[in-house]
Amino acid sequence: MNFDDLTRTERIIVCTGSGGVGKTTTAAVLAMRGAEHGRKSVVVTIDPAKRLADALGLRDLSNSPKRIDGPWAGELWAMMLDTKSTFDALVAKYAGSEEQSEGILANRFYRNISEALSGTQEYMAMEKLYELHEETDFDLIVVDTPPTRHALDFIDAPRRLTRFLDHRLYRILMAPTRGLVKALNVAAQAFLRTVSRVVGGDAVNDAIAFFQAFEGMEQGFKERAGKVGALLSDPQTAFVLVASPRRDTVDEATFFARKLHEAGIEVRGLIVNRVHPRFGEALPEALRERAHTLVGTDLGDLYTCLADFQQIATEEDRHLRGLAEHVAPAPVVRVPFLRSDVHDLDGLELVAEHLF
Amino acid sequence: MDPGQFFTASRVIIVAGKGGVGKTTVSAALARGAARSGLSTLVVEVEGKSGLPAMFGQDDNLTYIEQTISPGGGPEGAADIRARTLTPDDALLEYLQDHGLSRISKRLVNTGALDVVATAAPGIKDILILGKVKQLERTSDVDLILLDAPAAGHAITFLRSPRGLLDAVRVGPINTQARDVLDMLTDHRRCQVILVSLPEETPVNELVETAYSLEDHVGIGLGPVVVNGLYPPLKGIATDPRVAAEEAHASLRPGEAEILSKAADFRSHRIELQQEQVARLAELLPLPQIHLPFLFTSDPGPADVDLLADNLLAGIDALQPLPESGTDA
16 A cells, blocks of 8 residues: 555554654645545644744644645645643543642643653644544544654553553652551652652642642543553554654664564554665766776766765665565655755645655 | 864863754764864763764763773874763662662662652753763863753753753752752853754754754853754866866766766755855854765764864864854844
């Protein structure tokens, strides 16, 4: 199944890969193609470059998709994920009362969770995906994933958050407020003292207040996280790996493909952006030699120029071959260096020409 | 500016930039440049893995224990280059051990309680790393400490962490730590940041944002900006291959002229785009620039690092002595 088929038939496409490889652009192109197929499609982006965001009409973070006008048969919608308000909405949904919800939203520790806890952004991206999947009539949902070094975090994120909310420390922190200080074992007391000593008493009090306010909501959160996790490993969710041909991102993509495979998820396609062009079949070594004998002449420079590109193209080929084998039989598309940065709909069309 | 003066202007240099702009390569080139100027360097990596040893022809991975990756006294430099990692978990363990809490420290990390702690006071992981760098600044015997910072925008969060923590944690060792770190970061004779970018639109935009944010919110001193990955100019590629062949009294194979010409066009066009971005950067950010060439390899080794160091030292040579404050122009 090639990328065109993916955008025609799949319901959910998740674009993953390391930072700076063009995930956002790729996600936008896939969603646009879906719209061209007459489908109602939406792209959820995380952190788009400003001009691309402008082109997509995404001037602000928002929690609901906005429609983009264009010459397609279907509809194209886009949104830029607002982690905090997504989390806030989730809290409101599972809170037993308005007071409980307000108590949590006002808590400083909660604000830290929704902004600073590693994995929160990843989880909220997946949460938003689940919400769009459950509650909207989009035919195609394309999600960009946060630029993280540990690209697997987002698969793990729902579990990590619930583990966090379920943490033993929770009980340790809660205990003193219930007059159970004496019942706490020595280790737990030492533990709490340590934490206070490191981060200060205020921070610990904030945390205690948070866990108190949160009491009773863990179950709802946990069930939701379970469903989000299940959607990610559902066969109707297609994972597309995005990479650049540089060795480090190829290594990360390979690692990622393996981890996905271990999690029972197969990569459905590989898109490699910013590939250097190859000019003819001459070998870089031979061209270098020729350049060397012609050193000081314009022709020598011309051979050096060609040799440089043949060399980098050869190296990129070598890096990509292993990765392509790893994701086989998934299709692999190479998008060459474009003549300029992609920051408007025409730019997206240009990428599309290589993808489809 | 004399390279010796450049490398001793501050004991700590923080190398920061968006992922994929070549921070590690630039760190390697800076270390090599310092070594050639007779100054020993310690490179500190804050992310677990690093291509740094390979750039110096070494196979080993970096560890929390300092190791020499390029011994001094040879043709490649008069002084040692050493390197180590400095991850938040390790830094926390060491911090707790130093404070007589080693028994509990392992549990804090192993149970994932570090996450809870780090959430209670965001920036704590960053402050532990920067605190350790500050300690190294005081105790290490090297001339220069190079911190290969986390990828921006994390770099902004990372370097703003002490200010944030000062507000969040008003007493105790973390507060003291944050204050000490902030003192170091804002003292231009102790610490400066070298921002790295590629000559492309998005990285340039982000670099400018990062630069102003660091100056305004941290008060940190900015060194020259390193623009990495510029295609080296080749004067001869403007000439038509057929004409060039005639001039060189050489003959071309069938079809070769077209191929040479296509490669030359591609390069000229990219050089043009890169120059536009370099000019745009100069316009948006009045900091001196040092230009490093694109390496037509994705596995840079010692020879490549040397080439970059040559360019870096030439760039430093061309610098005017830095004004007191970078972006106030």
